[in-house]
Amino acid sequence: MKKDRKVVLDTETTGMNFTGCFYENHRIIEIGAVEIINNHITGNNFHSYIFPERSIDKNAFKIHGISSNFLSCKPKFSEIIVPFLTYLDNSDLIIHNAKFDIGFINYELSMLKLNVKNISENCNIIDTLSMARKIFPGKKNTLDSLCTRYKIDITNRTIHSAIYDAKLLAKVYIFMTNFQKSLPIFDNNVFENYLSKKAYSKHARSKILLATEHESISHKNYLKYMMNISGKCIWLTE
Template identity: 50%
Template sequence: MKKINIRQVVLDTETTGMNLSYPYYIGHRIIEIGIIEIINRNITKNYFHTYINPQKIISKEAFNIHGISNKFLYKKPIFSDIFNNFLNFIKDSELIIHNAQFDISFLNYELSLLKKKLPKIENICKVRDTLKMARNLFPGKRNSLNSLCSRFNININKRNLHGALLDAKLLAKVFLFMTTKQNSFKLDFLKEKNNNFNNKLEFLCKKSIKKKLLIVKASKEELKLHKLKLKLIKNTCGFNLWK
């Protein structure tokens, strides 16, 4: 039987800015796309990464987040130059995104500007939102990418600023942790370990019962000293500690 490879791609984008309310993309453009490939739950060395000249001024708030300037993007390709390679990379795959609505909205907006009647991203790929997954797994807790990396002990020392490719790599690791069955294996192991301990404890108890217990009685001298101590307590405190 031919083995079926399950392909998933983890995507992140950076933009010129965002509106505080939906639709986020109004007046803004994508400036970076980073995608990491996962096949059969293994992160491969195959990836897609590009910077994009948005032909629009990057907002100060966005620059403070990702540190990408218009000067840096000046000679980079525009979206119409890269969209074919981008679509070919993601097609026939499950798309993994953190807060998927944000990135999907921007990507669909960019595709609509091409005037080529291209299908929307959600019609090309099945989309899975890791933010929704995290909220189900960890209700009431912080579920940002940084928080999830910290929860799963994933090193984020290189994440001084946001970057699409780096964030996609981190999210790929987070996704594998959130969807792994390793936790149940660990619990089974602990259960087995506890059972072994309990069995040994029960064996030792039974063994000690079979032995004749050694009873040590106080000597006459020790009883005499004990009575004197009780008398001293009574005289000091005004009551009998033990009758």
């Protein structure tokens, strides 16, 4: 069977530039990536903190809690680029709000002045934010909102973390892609097989409660009673 390899990716940065390109003059400080093969999370992850060679904005620090002092002994982007690009090779990239992360990665690549194409030219980019807006139009589609919607535990997500958020997004993506498939409701055998797939959450299965014999008898007696008092003909089925 052909291996369907996808990489779920997230980054944390020193901040954002709100005048022009949001990535210009800011740097990536953490990359987290999670591998999915044939719709299963493999555990083969890529994770690295990065020394950005500049300070971190106060507002950015409030979001991810990563300090300049912590990063002072971490590798530069140029030192992790080879293993990073090797990890991404032969995969689709899954990113929430892809424009943000792809912009930062391409900016980092441009500063290295290497003969490396933009990430979007090397990888097929799948933006889960765009997907979510089509599946849940008019609703809030942040990562937190999607996790809550799919009953994915986010109690430990007190601050942003590239690797932790990539792990959450990997679970979200599996739910999103399974839910997009049409349900074969007219074929019970196929439907049962669909529900039995591991990727389909137990939370998505609806429990069907059938009426007891006593409840069925009570219901029929009620219909007979209503027929008598209304004078209308009500057909009863056995």
